[in-house]
Amino acid sequence: MEKVIITGGTGYIGSHTVVEFLNAGFETIIIDNLVNSKIEVLSGIEKICKRKPVFYQEDITDISAIQKIFEEHKDAVAVIHFAAYKSVGESVENPLKYYHNNIQGLVNLLRKMQNTGVKNLVFSSSCTVYGQPEKLPVTEKSPVIKPESPYGNTKKINEEIIEDTIKTNSEINCISLRYFNPIGAHPSAEIGEFPLGVPDNLLPYITQTAIGLREKLSVFGNDYNTPDGTAIRDYINVVDLAKAHVIAVNRLLEKKNKDRLEVFNIGTGEGVSVMEVIRSFEKVSNQKLNYKITGRRPGDIEKVWADTTKANKILGWKAEKTLDETILSAWEWEKKIRNKS
Ligand code: NAD
Ligand code: WQD
Numbered sequence: 001m002e003k004v005i006i007t008g009g010t011g012y013i014g015s016h017t018v019v020e021f022l023n024a025g026f027e028t029i030i031i032d033n034l035v036n037s038k039i040e041v042l043s044g045i046e047k048i049c050k051r052k053p054v055f056y057q058e059d060i061t062d063i064s065a066i067q068k069i070f071e072e073h074k075d076a077v078a079v080i081h082f083a084a085y086k087s088v089g090e091s092v093e094n095p096l097k098y099y100h101n102n103i104q105g106l107v108n109l110l111r112k113m114q115n116t117g118v119k120n121l122v123f124s125s126s127c128t129v130y131g132q133p134e135k136l137p138v139t140e141k142s143p144v145i146k147p148e149s150p151y152g153n154t155k156k157i158n159e160e161i162i163e164d165t166i167k168t169n170s171e172i173n174c175i176s177l178r179y180f181n182p183i184g185a186h187p188s189a190e191i192g193e194f195p196l197g198v199p200d201n202l203l204p205y206i207t208q209t210a211i212g213l214r215e216k217l218s219v220f221g222n223d224y225n226t227p228d229g230t231a232i233r234d235y236i237n238v239v240d241l242a243k244a245h246v247i248a249v250n251r252l253l254e255k256k257n258k259d260r261l262e263v264f265n266i267g268t269g270e271g272v273s274v275m276e277v278i279r280s281f282e283k284v285s286n287q288k289l290n291y292k293i294t295g296r297r298p299g300d301i302e303k304v305w306a307d308t309t310k311a312n313k314i315l316g317w318k319a320e321k322t323l324d325e326t327i328l329s330a331w332e333w334e335k336k337i338r339n340k341s
Helices: 012-023 039-051 063-072 086-093 096-116 149-167 202-211 238-252 273-286 309-315 324-339
Strands: 003-007 027-031 055-058 078-081 120-126 173-179 181-183 217-220 235-237 261-265 291-294
Touching: 003 012, 012 027, 012 039, 012 238, 027 063, 027 096, 078 096, 078 149, 078 238, 086 096, 086 149, 096 120, 096 149, 120 149, 120 238, 149 173, 149 261, 173 238, 173 273, 181 202, 181 238, 181 324, 202 217, 202 273, 202 324, 235 238, 235 324, 238 261, 238 309, 261 309, 273 324
Parallel strands: 003 027, 003 078, 027 055, 078 120, 120 173, 173 261, 181 235, 217 291
Antiparallel strands: none
């Protein structure tokens, strides 16, 4: 059984990806310090897959901890690297926390990959590296700009670190997946998104409002240059997104990659407004959402959605789930964790 190391594997996207690797017959080795996830996620994964991932509660910024894990699993065929901090607002308040965790963590992993036989990397990048693109949909060739937030900048710098490292080490290969806006939960409702504290992101804020944890959703601006005035994003189902990682690893294992660092946009290719997300939620949950229009959120861009032609043609990957089914999965998960289903 081929073995993959998954950093951040108890997190939101990581846990769904562990499930897809287990389903595809891989052995999964999770490294996560649980700074933004819960140990119970492992039981959720086991319920879905009837198999357990191997789990290390370790911090990837600790090189000696990583060293031991790589020694023990030097036969792993790839690293899938999710472990990072991801709050845009917090990164503006505390940039060094973000630069330390997100950059030191990657540097440590690359060091160990250089010294061991583990030579394939799949990296979690983000559409944030494009900022507000001039042309939409955004392709992988669109200019990468310095993102507004330190968090976003760590993603840009990480891609540069990988590129520079690969130039000096002819064996490491990487696929960087630039995710658009991941939403939803596993259809089993055994795993999903579990934001600690008040959610920053739209969909968890909506489901927490509907379940009664928050009073009202604020819609950040309805004066954008979009059909209904609210901002537009490309919301990608987390299970569809997770599947892209298995395809990426297989591509590297089969040596089908054309470059040693390949970049792919992972989105649906469809732009959806905040009001369209609210309407979809109201439809699938069969209830009205309490919301009000407020001012724009500082730093927000107006609109972005992906050109996914490259991922569709070269990876043979395509988003499959509809917006309604994805939003319903998030709602089922919210009800389950609050014991209201
Ligand atoms: P998440 O916070 O749910 O998962 C990240 C996991 O990494 C958590 O379980 C956390 O405990 C762990 N972690 C953080 N620092 C660590 C460290 N030093 N050592 C060990 N474990 C550590 O986040 P997510 O939404 O699943 O995001 C996963 C990755 O995808 C991140 O790199 C994120 O930047 C990227 N990404 C996320 C989004 C999004 O909207 N969710 C969009 C684009 C890219
Ligand atoms: C979506 C839309 C908000 C909350 C962030 C990061 C980005 C990426 C994904 C990792 C926007 C609006 C939101 C609310 C609202 N992460 N909104 N009321 O801002 O596109 O991207 O997560 O790489 O880097 O910046 O996602 O879910 O926060 O917002 O009206 O309470 O919903 O203004 O238009 P965003 P989001």
